[in-house]
Amino acid sequence: MALLVQKYGGTSVGSIERIEAVAENVIAYKEQGNDMVVVLSAMSGETNRLLDMAQQISPKASGRELDVLLTTGEQVAIALLAMALEKRGHAAKSYTGGQASILTDSAHNKARIKSVDNQKIRQDLDAGYIIVVAGFQGVDEESNITTLGRGGSDTTGVAMAAALNADECQIFTDVDGVYTTDPRIEPDARRLKTITFEEMLEMASLGSKVLQTRAVEFAQKHAVPLRVLSSFKQGEGTLIISDNQTDETMEQALVSGIAFNRDEAQLTINGVSDTPGVAYGILGPISDANIEVDMILQNVSADGTTDFTFTVNRSDYENAMTSLKKTAKQLKAREVSGNNKIVKISIVGVGMRSHAGIATRMFEVLAKEGINILMISTSEIKISVVVDEKYLELGVRALHEGFDLKSER
Ligand code: ADP
Ligand code: ASP
Ligand code: MG
Numbered sequence: 001m002a003l004l005v006q007k008y009g010g011t012s013v014g015s016i017e018r019i020e021a022v023a024e025n026v027i028a029y030k031e032q033g034n035d036m037v038v039v040l041s042a043m044s045g046e047t048n049r050l051l052d053m054a055q056q057i058s059p060k061a062s063g064r065e066l067d068v069l070l071t072t073g074e075q076v077a078i079a080l081l082a083m084a085l086e087k088r089g090h091a092a093k094s095y096t097g098g099q100a101s102i103l104t105d106s107a108h109n110k111a112r113i114k115s116v117d118n119q120k121i122r123q124d125l126d127a128g129y130i131i132v133v134a135g136f137q138g139v140d141e142e143s144n145i146t147t148l149g150r151g152g153s154d155t156t157g158v159a160m161a162a163a164l165n166a167d168e169c170q171i172f173t174d175v176d177g178v179y180t181t182d183p184r185i186e187p188d189a190r191r192l193k194t195i196t197f198e199e200m201l202e203m204a205s206l207g208s209k210v211l212q213t214r215a216v217e218f219a220q221k222h223a224v225p226l227r228v229l230s231s232f233k234q235g236e237g238t239l240i241i242s243d244n245q246t247d248e249t250m251e252q253a254l255v256s257g258i259a260f261n262r263d264e265a266q267l268t269i270n271g272v273s274d275t276p277g278v279a280y281g282i283l284g285p286i287s288d289a290n291i292e293v294d295m296i297l298q299n300v301s302a303d304g305t306t307d308f309t310f311t312v313n314r315s316d317y318e319n320a321m322t323s324l325k326k327t328a329k330q331l332k333a334r335e336v337s338g339n340n341k342i343v344k345i346s347i348v349g350v351g352m353r354s355h356a357g358i359a360t361r362m363f364e365v366l367a368k369e370g371i372n373i374l375m376i377s378t379s380e381i382k383i384s385v386v387v388d389e390k391y392l393e394l395g396v397r398a399l400h401e402g403f404d405l406k407s408e409r
Contacts, residue, residue, distance in 0.1 A: 003125070003165070005169045007041075012173065022038075035125045040132065040153065046073040050070055074097075074137060096134045096137065097137030106140040136152040136156060149214070159218060171227065173210065180256070194239050201217060202382045254352060255348065255351065267309070268307060268308065269333050272333045294313075343387060343389045346385075349382075364402075371394065
């Protein structure tokens with residue numbers, strides 16, 4: 001008998017009919033003899049609706065109160081599914097994050113899971129219950145309610161699977177697996193049968209929201225077998241595998257997938273003196289304002305001064321600009337400018353390690369489409385470019401074609 005953790009996302013529980021369908025699906029697995037733990041997101045649109053109400057009351061609402069509000073979405077979903085299961089004659093019990101003893105740190109809105117005490121759930125599983133856990137939430141040491149960041153129910157799923165030593169963590173969503181790129185942008189994208197944790201981690205952190213980055217990290221660290229599947233149609237989905245599970249005899253794809261992130265913004269400070277401590281002087285105040293910097297570029301001009309460009313999340317753009325303008329005055333910079341209409345497109349693949357010339361091919365493909373590259377960053381298994389947001393679709397599709405991702409390998 002296997003123990004399965006199944007996580008269903010917002011669209012999968014988006015209506016009463018969908019919740020009834022999830023109940024049927026879960027029961028089918030239970031009746032095959034599996035112990036079932038189900039993790040749910042809020043019904044689709046609900047988290048945004050709650051955030052919008054908070055925004056109307058106060059754009060500066062405290063993280064603590066936001067978390068109390070946001071966790072209600074998941075609480076509605078778990079109660080409704082438990083009722084749907086009971087109606088069908090199956091013993092079920094819903095658990096909020098706190099009731100499931102999901103202990104997190106106190107970083108409201110982006111808390112990290114520290115531990116999960118599985119004792120009560122184990123007892124209920126042994127007594128034959130189907131367990132339904134609220135995703136995206138936990139409690140800190142002081143019993144404050146916390147949330148795990150957008151998309152955080154994926155991480156709850158993986159954490160429950162790790163705590164219970166489940167045979168598989170299955171992420172049910174509105175696509176039938178992980179694709180070579182977001183199928184909403186490129187209809188010719190192809191489902192991958194497997195993808196390595198390393199690649200999935202890059203894809204997720206570079207913007208592929210099909211899995212939350214932390215969920216992939218957690219699954220890799222705790223060796224949780226992880227699969228992405230559709231809640232709308234049958235299929236094997238995509239299995240996330242570790243590097244050493246890849247078949248050596250198979251020719252490794254150069255590029256496995258294309259990720260993109262629309263939430264980017266770029267800031268530039270021109271004409272600062274080219275002396276030690278300048279980078280620190282510019283980025284120190286940005287990091288003090290709790291703003292994460294992604295790409296950084298520094299150019300020394302002919303006149304001996306330096307131009308400094310960096311990117312931040314688009315939601316941090318205004319704050320970063322205010323901070324940078326202050327810094328510019330102190331450093332007697334020539335000028336400050338910015339652009340919040342940019343996006344980042346990345347190609348990802350472990351095959352890049354052993355092949356040269358991939359960056360050149362990427363730049364060639366973009367050049368042929370007349371797409372100007374604003375910034376570039378590379379690492380062992382990815383290359384990212386920043387381009388004007390109007391080129392997002394064109395860039396993704398051209399690269400998908402250029403790296404021959406359509407055809408079956
Ligand atoms: P859920 O609500 O089930 O958590 P999400 O919206 O968070 O679902 O994630 C699923 C979505 O991820 C898909 O609808 C798809 O548009 C998007 N997505 C982005 N990149 C990919 C990719 N490479 N493969 C599959 N889906 C992707
Ligand atoms: N409901 C939360 C969100 O919309 C968490 C999740 O769906 O994973 O971000
Ligand atoms: Mg999600």
